Amino acid sequence: GDNVSVRYVVENVGDESFEVTATPPGFDDWWVLQVFDASGQQVVFPRSGNMAVSWPHVTQAVTVARPFVRVVSLGRYGVLDRPGRYRVRLFHSLRWKGPGGKDYSGLPRELPPDEDPRWTETSIELLEPTPERVDAVLHVLEGHLDKSSRHGSGDGVVPDPKLFRHAAYVEPLLARLRKDPRPRRPPEIWVEGIASIPTTEATSALLELLATSPASHAMWT
Known part of the structure; x- marks a missing residue:
């Protein structure tokens, strides 16, 4: 019954600030969400083929002290209706502006390899509701x-x-x-x-x- 969500943070590990730019759906800001049950079976698949499209509503500056934070509601992309432990993986490619206002479109729109260090992973446990x-x-x-x-x-x-x-x-x-x-x-x-x-x-x-x-x-x- 809970709206199970994951909160993730995109941090700037460089020494210069950049801006996350707002884009319409289907363009350069995209993310991939995967959820697996305890047996390794994938139960939440990426939307729109290999990726789910998302975009920020406003331009945000991302500095070392001010990361970019998003919350993803898992129930929008699949049904988690059995108790147990689930593994959640998420990859986010952002369109951004660097120094001088130059636009960078991020990575090609394709599923990144598993070994890509920009995947982030966590686990959640669903319990029977009391x-x-x-x-x-x-x-x-x-x-x-x-x-x-x-x-x-x-x-x-x-x-x-x-x-x-x-x-x-x-x-x-x-x-x-x-x-x-x-x-x-x-x-x-x-x-x-x-x-x-x-x-x-x-x-x-x-x-x-x-x-x-x-x-x-x-x-x-």
Whole structure:
């Protein structure tokens, strides 16, 4: 249920500052994300063939004291719905400006070799959600009912209801739908959470919502 993310830092190891330049998607700023389970099976693949496209929204100066920081939400690129340890690898090629404003386009858009030292790697461990953790995740989500506040890469990554996928969320989500009928409180986040759970109980709950809920609820099912 958590919006599992990795935070990585691009550091300047030289003695001169450079600027990261904003580019439209499909151009020179690109990154490759790979995730492997404990058996070595790749479970999250790069987007758009061999790479996933990303770009900074604003030009940033990268100095020795001020690195370039990004947060990548893994759930956008694959489904991690089993407990266990995962290995995460990421490579980022940035378009940048050097001294005098000269543009550098970075590396060719192809998958870098495994031995390239610019790969960065970490590991994460996913645990079965406890009732306390489920309540904590849903409490955070309650503070971000507006969809626009739940998107974007940054330190404020919040839970995504489409990524819950665990049976432990069914009853707590239904409870929130039942107890909070205020018309200004959109129920879609709770319905989206139930719809993400691949169990018979979750499907039955959605069918019950279609049959018994007001039209404002049914439109989200």
